[in-house]
Amino acid sequence: MGWFSKTKPMDDQSKAPTRSSRKQCWEARDGYFSCLDNISVVNALDPKHHEAIKKSCQGEENKFEQDCATSWIKYFKEKRVVDYKREKFMREMESKNAQQIDLSGMVKR
């Protein structure tokens, strides 16, 4: 058991994650994130929050780290920040009565 030993099935690079393992990871992630919501932490990667996370969300974090592939953990944590900023921006724009333009329809209807 060294630093690079594979302890997680999700980190097995020789086979793809299955639907059930993805679901397990997503549930662990949601649990972890809702815990972060409770302590008002958005960016879990920011070192200044490490202490608070350790104190309040240790269990959730362990589960999240165990059930998800290492690359996914980083990805989800980054995505949480992006999603938060986006939502904040959208809310802000909405409060200023901005209208969202749907650019998806290339064809005039």
Added chain:
Amino acid sequence: MLARNRILVALKRTNQYPILGSRLLSSSAYLYNTSVDKKGQQPAQPVGSDVEPPKRKPLSRIAIGGSTNQSQRDSGGSIEFATWKAAALLVTLGGTLYYFFAKEKRRLEIEKEAEANRGYGKPLVGGPFKLVDFNGNEFTQENLKGKFSIIYFGFSHCPDICPDELDKLSVWLDELKKRGIELQPIFITCDPARDPPNVLKEYLSEFHPDLIGLTGDYNAVKHACKQYRVYFSTPPSLKPGQDYLVDHSIFFYLMDPEGQFIDALGRQYDEKTGAEKIQEHVKAFVPKEEREKRKDKWYSFLFN
């Protein structure tokens, strides 16, 4: 019966008019022709008889009016009936025409969109590639011919977007199948190092049974991605066995049965709108030969 009698009466009375007129004329001739002495006494009688008809004129007027009123009332009913019918016919015909023109207009718009995407000369998206499917058979652009295909690029270790998109694709495929449209769904991996055929097969087995997984060596995959203008990047310095993510573009590429690109569907299409968009494209598709033939027709301006 009564109405007919009245009409007959009216006709008789109107027939009297010409007679009256001639009598009046003859009397006027007499009035002017004062020098005629021979008939001097005789015309007196016509004059006398002529004086009476004007008195009876109101009577005849009533009769004429009465008869016309009668006929108006009769035909009035039939006019109303015809108007009702005509209005109904107009509404149905107009509605149907409007529906068909609106439908045709939309179809032409979709067709034009596909034409614009197809581009001129060298196609903008798509082209020759040579990959291996998850059963180990060769798969090239030739395998796209003969059916509509939808191509998605991804990788099996994808955290959340690819599985979501593949689930969405499964919904589209089932919905379109219900509407009688068969698509050939293709998944091309951007991560050939971790996605050999057997892994791909197992991964895709959890999604739609029609899905075909394609892989190949790194250069073949890179080339195929380039043909479809798909951008992907694997981290530069990778240790064997290291876990990593692949950034890649997420579009569904709809290809026609001639292997030509029709449209790219992004994430904005949900389970419902995506299926509708694909259906519109499939319905609006016109084979290349026919498209070219149509260009020479007099009504070709319609398609420009």
